[in-house]
Amino acid sequence: MSRTVLITGIGKRIGFSLAKYLLAKGHKVIGTYRTHYSSVEQLAKLGATVIPCDFCQEGAIDALIEQVSQHTQLDTIIHNASDWLPDNADMPPQQIMQRMMQVHVNAPYQINLGLSELLQANAKLHDDCIGASNIIHITDYVAEKGSKKHIAYAASKAALHNLTLSFATSLAPAVKVNSIAPAMILFNESDDDAYKSKTLAKAILPKEAGNSEIHSLVEYLLSSHYVTGRSFAVDGGRHLK
Numbered sequence: 509m510s511r512t513v514l515i516t517g518i519g520k521r522i523g524f525s526l527a528k529y530l531l532a533k534g535h536k537v538i539g540t541y542r543t544h545y546s547s548v549e550q551l552a553k554l555g556a557t558v559i560p561c562d563f564c565q566e567g568a569i570d571a572l573i574e575q576v577s578q579h580t581q582l583d584t585i586i587h588n589a590s591d592w593l594p595d596n597a598d599m600p601p602q603q604i605m606q607r608m609m610q611v612h613v614n615a616p617y618q619i620n621l622g623l624s625e626l627l628q629a630n631a632k633l634h635d636d637c638i639g640a641s642n643i644i645h646i647t648d649y650v651a652e653k654g655s656k657k658h659i660a661y662a663a664s665k666a667a668l669h670n671l672t673l674s675f676a677t678s679l680a681p682a683v684k685v686n687s688i689a690p691a692m693i694l695f696n697e698s699d700d701d702a703y704k705s706k707t708l709a710k711a712i713l714p715k716e717a718g719n720s721e722i723h724s725l726v727e728y729l730l731s732s733h734y735v736t737g738r739s740f741a742v743d744g745g746r747h748l749k
Protein backbone atom coordinates (compact mmCIF):
# COMPACT_ATOMS: atom_id res chain seq x y z
CA MET A 509 0.00 0.00 0.00
CA SER A 510 1.39 3.44 -0.95
CA ARG A 511 2.20 5.62 2.05
CA THR A 512 2.58 9.37 2.56
CA VAL A 513 5.84 9.94 4.45
CA LEU A 514 7.22 13.13 6.03
CA ILE A 515 11.05 12.95 6.23
CA THR A 516 13.05 15.75 7.86
CA GLY A 517 16.54 16.68 6.58
CA ILE A 518 16.32 15.35 3.00
CA GLY A 519 19.04 17.59 1.51
CA LYS A 520 21.92 15.17 1.77
CA ARG A 521 23.30 11.76 2.79
CA ILE A 522 20.90 9.46 4.69
CA GLY A 523 17.83 11.72 4.41
CA PHE A 524 18.37 12.23 0.68
CA SER A 525 18.95 8.54 0.00
CA LEU A 526 15.94 7.49 2.11
CA ALA A 527 13.65 9.96 0.30
CA LYS A 528 14.83 8.64 -3.10
CA TYR A 529 14.37 5.05 -1.92
CA LEU A 530 10.80 5.59 -0.69
CA LEU A 531 9.84 7.49 -3.87
CA ALA A 532 11.20 4.59 -5.95
CA LYS A 533 9.00 2.23 -3.89
CA GLY A 534 5.95 4.27 -4.94
CA HIS A 535 5.38 6.19 -1.72
CA LYS A 536 4.54 9.91 -1.54
CA VAL A 537 7.35 11.88 0.15
CA ILE A 538 7.11 15.25 1.88
CA GLY A 539 10.66 16.35 2.73
CA THR A 540 12.04 19.26 4.77
CA TYR A 541 15.39 20.83 3.98
CA ARG A 542 17.54 23.59 5.47
CA THR A 543 20.07 24.19 2.69
CA HIS A 544 18.78 24.16 -0.90
CA TYR A 545 21.18 21.73 -2.60
CA SER A 546 20.59 20.47 -6.15
CA SER A 547 19.53 17.20 -4.51
CA VAL A 548 16.37 18.96 -3.30
CA GLU A 549 15.47 19.86 -6.90
CA GLN A 550 16.21 16.26 -7.90
CA LEU A 551 13.73 14.97 -5.30
CA ALA A 552 11.10 17.51 -6.42
CA LYS A 553 11.53 16.29 -10.02
CA LEU A 554 10.95 12.74 -8.73
CA GLY A 555 7.63 13.92 -7.27
CA ALA A 556 8.53 14.82 -3.68
CA THR A 557 6.93 17.80 -1.97
CA VAL A 558 9.92 19.76 -0.62
CA ILE A 559 9.53 22.33 2.18
CA PRO A 560 12.27 24.69 3.49
CA CYS A 561 12.46 24.55 7.28
CA ASP A 562 15.27 25.47 9.67
CA PHE A 563 14.18 24.11 13.05
CA CYS A 564 16.22 26.81 14.81
CA GLN A 565 14.28 29.62 13.12
CA GLU A 566 11.45 31.19 15.16
CA GLY A 567 8.04 30.02 13.95
CA ALA A 568 9.44 27.60 11.35
CA ILE A 569 8.10 24.44 13.04
CA ASP A 570 4.57 25.83 13.45
CA ALA A 571 4.59 26.87 9.78
CA LEU A 572 5.78 23.38 8.77
CA ILE A 573 3.01 21.69 10.77
CA GLU A 574 0.43 23.97 9.16
CA GLN A 575 1.74 23.17 5.66
CA VAL A 576 2.05 19.39 6.19
CA SER A 577 -1.45 19.27 7.70
CA GLN A 578 -2.79 19.97 4.18
CA HIS A 579 -1.52 16.52 3.16
CA THR A 580 -4.47 14.68 4.61
CA GLN A 581 -3.16 11.16 3.89
CA LEU A 582 0.01 11.46 6.03
CA ASP A 583 0.67 8.14 7.81
CA THR A 584 4.41 8.16 8.52
CA ILE A 585 6.94 10.62 9.98
CA ILE A 586 10.71 9.97 9.94
CA HIS A 587 12.75 12.37 12.09
CA ASN A 588 16.15 12.29 10.39
CA ALA A 589 17.27 15.96 10.56
CA SER A 590 20.22 16.42 12.87
CA ASP A 591 23.16 18.70 13.70
CA TRP A 592 26.27 16.80 14.87
CA LEU A 593 27.75 19.62 16.96
CA PRO A 594 30.93 18.84 18.95
CA ASP A 595 31.28 20.32 22.47
CA ASN A 596 34.26 22.39 21.24
CA ALA A 597 32.11 24.12 18.58
CA ASP A 598 32.72 27.86 18.33
CA MET A 599 29.78 28.90 20.55
CA PRO A 600 28.98 28.99 24.28
CA PRO A 601 28.03 25.62 25.87
CA GLN A 602 24.53 26.91 26.63
CA GLN A 603 23.97 27.57 22.92
CA ILE A 604 25.33 24.15 21.93
CA MET A 605 22.93 22.36 24.27
CA GLN A 606 20.04 24.61 23.23
CA ARG A 607 20.60 23.83 19.53
CA MET A 608 20.92 20.09 20.15
CA MET A 609 17.71 20.01 22.14
CA GLN A 610 15.93 22.24 19.61
CA VAL A 611 16.76 20.09 16.56
CA HIS A 612 16.70 16.61 18.13
CA VAL A 613 13.96 16.98 20.77
CA ASN A 614 11.77 20.08 20.48
CA ALA A 615 11.24 19.80 16.71
CA PRO A 616 10.22 16.09 16.79
CA TYR A 617 8.08 16.72 19.90
CA GLN A 618 6.14 19.61 18.34
CA ILE A 619 5.81 17.91 14.93
CA ASN A 620 4.54 14.66 16.51
CA LEU A 621 1.96 16.53 18.62
CA GLY A 622 0.89 18.69 15.69
CA LEU A 623 0.41 15.79 13.24
CA SER A 624 -0.62 12.90 15.53
CA GLU A 625 -4.34 13.20 14.77
CA LEU A 626 -3.61 12.86 11.04
CA LEU A 627 -1.47 9.76 11.66
CA GLN A 628 -4.20 8.21 13.81
CA ALA A 629 -6.95 8.98 11.30
CA ASN A 630 -4.96 7.50 8.39
CA ALA A 631 -4.20 4.24 10.17
CA LYS A 632 -7.80 3.34 9.31
CA LEU A 633 -6.99 3.44 5.57
CA HIS A 634 -4.96 0.23 6.01
CA ASP A 635 -6.51 -3.27 6.02
CA ASP A 636 -5.12 -3.82 9.51
CA CYS A 637 -5.36 -0.46 11.31
CA ILE A 638 -3.48 -1.58 14.44
CA GLY A 639 0.04 -0.16 14.21
CA ALA A 640 -0.59 1.00 10.65
CA SER A 641 0.86 4.51 11.01
CA ASN A 642 4.45 5.22 12.05
CA ILE A 643 6.83 7.61 13.71
CA ILE A 644 10.54 6.78 13.43
CA HIS A 645 13.13 8.75 15.43
CA ILE A 646 16.67 8.37 14.11
CA THR A 647 18.80 8.57 17.25
CA ASP A 648 22.40 7.29 17.60
CA TYR A 649 24.35 4.50 19.33
CA VAL A 650 25.76 7.18 21.66
CA ALA A 651 22.27 7.73 23.13
CA GLU A 652 22.92 4.62 25.27
CA LYS A 653 26.71 4.94 25.56
CA GLY A 654 27.41 8.69 25.83
CA SER A 655 30.18 10.52 23.99
CA LYS A 656 33.43 12.21 25.07
CA LYS A 657 33.35 14.91 22.38
CA HIS A 658 29.61 15.24 21.60
CA ILE A 659 28.10 15.35 25.11
CA ALA A 660 25.20 17.68 24.29
CA TYR A 661 24.48 15.84 21.03
CA ALA A 662 24.42 12.44 22.79
CA ALA A 663 22.17 13.75 25.59
CA SER A 664 19.70 15.14 23.04
CA LYS A 665 19.64 11.82 21.16
CA ALA A 666 18.93 10.02 24.45
CA ALA A 667 16.03 12.41 25.01
CA LEU A 668 14.84 11.71 21.46
CA HIS A 669 14.66 7.99 22.30
CA ASN A 670 12.65 8.86 25.39
CA LEU A 671 10.12 10.55 23.08
CA THR A 672 9.81 7.13 21.40
CA LEU A 673 8.74 5.55 24.70
CA SER A 674 6.20 8.25 25.53
CA PHE A 675 4.66 8.64 22.07
CA ALA A 676 4.49 4.85 21.60
CA THR A 677 2.24 4.66 24.64
CA SER A 678 0.18 7.75 23.94
CA LEU A 679 -0.46 7.03 20.23
CA ALA A 680 -1.17 3.28 20.46
CA PRO A 681 -2.87 1.33 18.93
CA ALA A 682 -3.03 3.21 15.61
CA VAL A 683 0.54 4.54 15.54
CA LYS A 684 3.80 2.62 16.08
CA VAL A 685 6.73 4.70 17.37
CA ASN A 686 10.31 3.34 17.18
CA SER A 687 13.93 4.52 17.24
CA ILE A 688 16.70 3.60 14.85
CA ALA A 689 20.09 3.94 16.60
CA PRO A 690 22.90 3.92 14.00
CA ALA A 691 26.64 4.00 14.66
CA MET A 692 28.77 4.05 11.52
CA ILE A 693 26.56 4.47 8.47
CA LEU A 694 28.42 7.09 6.43
CA PHE A 695 31.74 8.83 6.98
CA ASN A 696 31.98 12.54 6.29
CA GLU A 697 34.19 13.91 3.49
CA SER A 698 36.38 15.59 6.11
CA ASP A 699 37.15 12.28 7.90
CA ASP A 700 40.83 11.33 7.40
CA ASP A 701 42.20 7.77 7.21
CA ALA A 702 43.35 7.81 10.84
CA TYR A 703 39.84 8.75 12.03
CA LYS A 704 38.26 6.13 9.77
CA SER A 705 40.54 3.34 11.07
CA LYS A 706 39.95 4.34 14.70
CA THR A 707 36.19 4.49 14.20
CA LEU A 708 35.90 1.19 12.29
CA ALA A 709 37.91 -0.53 15.05
CA LYS A 710 35.14 0.31 17.54
CA ALA A 711 32.83 -2.38 16.07
CA ILE A 712 33.20 -6.17 15.81
CA LEU A 713 31.87 -5.76 12.26
CA PRO A 714 34.33 -3.06 11.17
CA LYS A 715 32.63 -1.42 8.20
CA GLU A 716 30.96 1.72 6.91
CA ALA A 717 27.45 0.25 6.79
CA GLY A 718 25.95 2.44 4.03
CA ASN A 719 22.45 3.87 3.45
CA SER A 720 20.87 0.52 2.55
CA GLU A 721 21.07 -0.62 6.19
CA ILE A 722 18.69 2.21 7.11
CA HIS A 723 16.45 1.69 4.05
CA SER A 724 15.81 -2.00 4.86
CA LEU A 725 15.12 -1.33 8.55
CA VAL A 726 12.67 1.46 7.69
CA GLU A 727 10.92 -0.89 5.26
CA TYR A 728 10.62 -3.55 7.97
CA LEU A 729 9.17 -1.09 10.51
CA LEU A 730 6.63 0.24 7.98
CA SER A 731 5.50 -3.33 7.23
CA SER A 732 5.08 -4.32 10.90
CA HIS A 733 1.80 -4.06 12.84
CA TYR A 734 3.23 -5.21 16.16
CA VAL A 735 6.61 -3.56 16.85
CA THR A 736 6.53 -0.36 18.89
CA GLY A 737 8.41 1.50 21.62
CA ARG A 738 11.69 -0.14 20.67
CA SER A 739 15.16 0.97 19.52
CA PHE A 740 16.87 -0.85 16.66
CA ALA A 741 20.67 -0.73 16.80
CA VAL A 742 22.50 -0.53 13.47
CA ASP A 743 26.00 -0.49 14.93
CA GLY A 744 28.17 -3.46 13.87
CA GLY A 745 28.10 -4.91 17.39
CA ARG A 746 29.85 -1.96 19.02
CA HIS A 747 28.34 -2.92 22.39
CA LEU A 748 30.38 -6.16 22.35
CA LYS A 749 33.79 -4.58 21.75
Ligand SMILES: NC(=O)C1=CN([C@@H]2O[C@H](COP(=O)(O)OP(=O)(O)OC[C@H]3O[C@@H](n4cnc5c(N)ncnc54)[C@H](OP(=O)(O)O)[C@@H]3O)[C@@H](O)[C@H]2O)C=CC1
Pocket residue numbers: 516517518519520521522523541542543561562563564587588589590591592611646647648649689690691692693694695
Ligand atom coordinates in the same frame (compact mmCIF):
# COMPACT_ATOMS: atom_id res chain seq x y z
N1 LIG B 1 26.06 9.26 9.32
C1 LIG B 1 26.20 8.38 10.30
O1 LIG B 1 27.09 7.50 10.27
C2 LIG B 1 25.29 8.43 11.48
C3 LIG B 1 24.11 9.17 11.43
N2 LIG B 1 23.28 9.18 12.52
C4 LIG B 1 22.01 9.92 12.45
O2 LIG B 1 21.36 9.61 11.21
C5 LIG B 1 20.69 10.78 10.71
C6 LIG B 1 21.21 11.12 9.31
O3 LIG B 1 22.63 11.21 9.39
P1 LIG B 1 23.44 12.00 8.26
O4 LIG B 1 22.78 11.87 6.94
O5 LIG B 1 24.87 11.61 8.40
O6 LIG B 1 23.24 13.51 8.76
P2 LIG B 1 23.85 14.87 8.14
O7 LIG B 1 24.40 15.64 9.29
O8 LIG B 1 24.73 14.57 6.99
O9 LIG B 1 22.52 15.60 7.60
C7 LIG B 1 21.56 15.99 8.52
C8 LIG B 1 20.49 16.78 7.80
O10 LIG B 1 19.76 17.50 8.81
C9 LIG B 1 19.67 18.87 8.40
N3 LIG B 1 19.67 19.79 9.54
C10 LIG B 1 20.68 20.08 10.39
N4 LIG B 1 20.33 21.07 11.24
C11 LIG B 1 19.04 21.43 10.91
C12 LIG B 1 18.12 22.39 11.40
N5 LIG B 1 18.47 23.24 12.37
N6 LIG B 1 16.90 22.47 10.83
C13 LIG B 1 16.56 21.64 9.81
N7 LIG B 1 17.38 20.71 9.29
C14 LIG B 1 18.62 20.61 9.84
C15 LIG B 1 20.91 19.11 7.56
O11 LIG B 1 20.71 20.25 6.73
P3 LIG B 1 21.97 21.01 6.06
O12 LIG B 1 22.31 20.22 4.86
O13 LIG B 1 21.46 22.39 5.77
O14 LIG B 1 23.08 21.02 7.09
C16 LIG B 1 21.04 17.80 6.81
O15 LIG B 1 20.26 17.79 5.64
C17 LIG B 1 20.94 11.88 11.74
O16 LIG B 1 19.87 11.93 12.66
C18 LIG B 1 22.21 11.41 12.44
O17 LIG B 1 22.33 11.95 13.75
C19 LIG B 1 23.59 8.54 13.69
C20 LIG B 1 24.75 7.83 13.77
C21 LIG B 1 25.65 7.67 12.65
Ligand SMILES: Nc1nc2c(c(=O)[nH]1)N=C([C@H](O)[C@@H](O)CO)CN2
Pocket residue numbers: 589590591592648690691692693694695696707
Ligand atom coordinates in the same frame (compact mmCIF):
# COMPACT_ATOMS: atom_id res chain seq x y z
N1 LIG C 1 23.79 14.66 12.07
C1 LIG C 1 24.81 13.78 12.06
N2 LIG C 1 24.95 12.90 13.08
C2 LIG C 1 26.00 12.04 13.06
C3 LIG C 1 26.90 12.02 12.00
C4 LIG C 1 26.71 12.94 10.94
O1 LIG C 1 27.49 12.98 9.97
N3 LIG C 1 25.67 13.79 11.01
N4 LIG C 1 27.94 11.14 11.97
C5 LIG C 1 28.16 10.32 12.97
C6 LIG C 1 29.37 9.43 12.85
O2 LIG C 1 29.13 8.41 11.93
C7 LIG C 1 29.81 8.75 14.10
O3 LIG C 1 28.82 7.83 14.46
C8 LIG C 1 31.12 8.03 13.83
O4 LIG C 1 32.01 8.85 13.15
C9 LIG C 1 27.30 10.29 14.18
N5 LIG C 1 26.16 11.17 14.07
